[in-house]
Amino acid sequence: MLIERYSLPNGLRVVLNEDHTAPLVAVNLWYHVGSKNERPGLTGFAHLFEHMLFSGSEHVGNNEHFRHVQAVGGTLNGTTFFDRTNYYETVPSHCLELALWLESDRMGFFLPALTQEKLDVQINVVQEERRMRVDNVPYGDFFERLLERAYEPSYPYNWEVIGSMDDIAAAKLDDVRDFFSTWYRPNNAVLTIAGDFDPSEARDLVAKYFAAIPASPAIPPFQAVRAPLGGEQRQVIEADVQLPRVYRFYHAAPYGHDDWIAADLATSILGLGKASRLERALVYEQQIAQDVAAFVLPTEASGMMMMWATAKEGVDPLDLEHALDAELEKLAAEGPSDHELTRVRNQSETDLAHQIESYEHRADLLSTFETFFGDASLVGGWIDRYHAIERDDVRRVAGQCFHPAERVTIHYVPKGDR
């Protein structure tokens, strides 16, 4: 993969990946800010802000960003997560300049177009998004309930990205201005262009549109330190659900660490595919679970490992939890077999190949690596790091993660079943 990296004098980091396979180009802009940069009382703000960034800038009217991109046959969106917010467009390759014009206008000229009316609309829209994803869905608040027990209130992974209803409603125009001025600066961003373009032309266009945007004197550093739980956190929640479900949260190493990769392999061994250990034991053999899941999230400050299993009708969630624990204990005691390890490494390799296949996902991956690890070209050696993890690494990391005193357990039970 051809990767060129450089920075503009204002600190904007640029990643170019030229590939003429399809007549398309993906533009992907990461701002290194997410919900972990919010303050208590304004949870959900980074995501609300992402919505605001589609509401126009000085030269681009409200929702015109969407119109411009769609009118050339492009796709676009933005997403917010704990550590970052991304904005991206995939357009026919001859429309690269349009995408750069749009992204630079909101990086350089967002504030003049900001109005209270636009903020009011997006507060309502985001509240509807929360109702749709969290409040009107069975088990919909599980992630919030896990996080508030996994992290103390002062640690900013304590709340979910969507934020609370009250906090979303409390957002003020001044908060939007402050957030933009603090975080949405070229020296806190990575711009990746992947696909069918001419690199020298792309460098000229990037300079034309982004070079004049002033840097911020300083991006606030992230300084929170996570305290150990020092004892299991447990909760039983009665909810409008038909079946009980057991959730488990563990702390893992931060994304990018070798131990995160070992944790990723461990959760794949446990829960990826019908031949995985939990699937096989709980769903196939014992038939006490309807479904299982196990994965680790790519979070920068501290890794989040999660699992769940939905109980079959008539199965006590405590019995299900014990069956889950038996599998975890076994992995922590004995580690995986060579065969299992080879298998999940192959699965990781396929996953990566699929991400790289699409320009859109490839651009996002390059931005990920440039933002979190300081070098997009590390993508090239990523899968080798999976191959370097040995059975004993997985065993050791499983043993460390699955410590009973450092876990959160939540049972959802149908109302009246407590």
Add this chain to the structure above:
Amino acid sequence: MSTPPNSDFRATAPPAASPRPFHFPEVERLTLPNGLRILLARSGDAPLTAVRVVVRDGSDQDPDGRAGLASLTSEMLDEGTATRGAIDIASEVADLGASLGTGADWDASYVALDVLSRNLIAGLELVADVVRHPAFDDAELDRVRDERLTSIIQNRDEASVVAGETFARIVFGSSPYGSPSIGTEESVRAVSREEIARFHATRYRPANLSIAITGDFEARPAVRLVESLLGDWSGGNAPERREIDPREPSKSSITLVDRPQSVQSEIRIGHIGLDRATPDYFPVVVMNAILGGVFTSRLNMNLRERNAFTYHVRSGFGMRRGRGPFVVSTAVRNEVTGAAVREILEELRRIGSGDVTREELAEVKNYIGGVFPQSVATASSLAGRLEEMEVHALSPEWFDHYRDRLAAVTADDVVRVAREHVWPDRASIVVVGSAAEVRPQLEGMGELLVVSC
């Protein structure tokens, strides 16, 4: 914070450069003597290959009282074959770093494999085995049936699923489209192993099958393997199909499904739509995009960006082999439920009123035509296009002319198909929400039926 200088070039959108030509990838087609069709196409340089088996019968062929038969049959394919157990299959798939999926939709049944190109041969061998030799073992069926019944129970809590199923029941009645394709508690219990085996024996026949292979792969060894694994599979002609011909409604109705805990109302509004073979395909796609098919559609700009009722709203024609639904879908907070229904109906009236602007038309035509190359840029997305050709018997040139036929759609076409195919006064309205809160808002809009969830 200082702002950058406001250079002239920022004032308006930059002009586009000249587009690079795009052609739909070349597709090689072969038919084996037993009728099995093979389609091969290359996409990109990624070391990945997609394999899609299409069986041209789906849930639309479920017999009365056996909703879920096609879907259960497909789900059982990878739960054991004559020579492999369920876990063997899952293990082999995992060892290849592949993913194997089976399923049915209204029009067809499918087996899908995504695999590293270097493992294609082993993957194809597995695909051929699950398609041709499923064992339908009783113990595995008991487990799969139990999981299916559990899913059906879980769906009772999902307001969006309840809304979709209620809408289908009201619009399509006793037609197969009126039942969930995964089946009902009753029908799933009733399906026997023999019925599954018979569905497989009569529908999964080479003359009723296509295999599409796309990605970066060597064609000759793949074709030779398919020939050696499936070339001696006989089974006669494709079976007779039961055609779906649902009855058109005579008037509008409102059904409120009471879900007391709801903090948001799931809304579905629509009626019987069109089949995939409709001569109005392109005008309808364009009309629907303007109405509710893209982010900047009229419905989304109205309900989301003007009124802030919802996170999103969309409309769509489910163009199946038979006439599928036309439906507007959204979720809005309780207190604006009545207002949202009124705004949706108003947009359904407006689209047929003749006020489609040149800008709207150009934007959606450019959009649909422009994103088309993205829809064939990966092995799996290109495979999806080939599946579409096989399921709907599209001509081999269909996608070559796609962008030209789209470009030919006029504003008059849009207004005409809106008038012919969108019926605001005969729409079925389904709301799943808290009756205590939303019922008063829906009164006076037509005959209102309140049912419990």
